[in-house]
Amino acid sequence: MDTDSKPEFDAQKYGELLARTLPVVIDTLEDHERLLTAAEALMDRGDTLSNEERKLLELLVVLVEIFEHEVEEADEQPQPLPHETLQRLMQSREWGPEMLNDVFGNPKLTSEVLAGSKAISKGQAKALGKLFDVPPKLFFSE
Numbered sequence: 412m413d414t415d416s417k418p419e420f421d422a423q424k425y426g427e428l429l430a431r432t433l434p435v436v437i438d439t440l441e442d443h444e445r446l447l448t449a450a451e452a453l454m455d456r457g458d459t460l461s462n463e464e465r466k467l468l469e470l471l472v473v474l475v476e477i478f479e480h481e482v483e484e485a486d487e488q489p490q491p492l493p494h495e496t497l498q499r500l501m502q503s504r505e506w507g508p509e510m511l512n513d514v515f516g517n518p519k520l521t522s523e524v525l526a527g528s529k530a531i532s533k534g535q536a537k538a539l540g541k542l543f544d545v546p547p548k549l550f551f552s553e
Contacts, residue, residue: 425463434470437478446471493536493550494527500543501525514538 437443450471453464460468491499501510508521514535515521523529531539531550540547 420462420466424461425466428463428467432467432471434467434474437474443475443478447475450475492527493531494525496549497531497539498525500545504543511539511542514542 432446432449434446435442437446450468453460453468453471456464497511501507504510508518508525511521511524512518515524520529524531524535533547533551536547536550539545539550
C-alpha cells in the first residue's frame, strides 16, 4: 500500500451525511445553532471521524465562521439615528419636508424632527413606517 495516497473518500456516505445534516448558508439564528451543534458533535468525536465526517465538519465550520463574521461586522456598523434614516428615505424619494406635515401635524415639528432636536413618537414611527413601507423600528433609537 502506498503511504502517500490519500485516504478513501466515499461520495455516497458524504451525500448521506449532507442529507442528514442539511448544511445551508446561515441566515437565521436557528440555522446557526443547528449547524454549530452538529459541528460540535463532530468535534467531540476527535480522531474517530471518517473522512466524510471530517469534510462535513470543515464545511460546517466555514458556514458558521462566515455567519459569525457577518454578525460581528453588522454589530460594528453604527446604526443611523432615526432622523438620519428619515432624511435618507426622503432624499431617496426626492421629497421635501412638506411631505411629512401630515405625519407630524405642522411644518415646525417636521423641521425639528428632521434636525434631530425632537424625537419621533411611536405613533409617528408607525405612520412613517406605513408612508415609506419600512419597519417602524427604523425610527426608534435604541
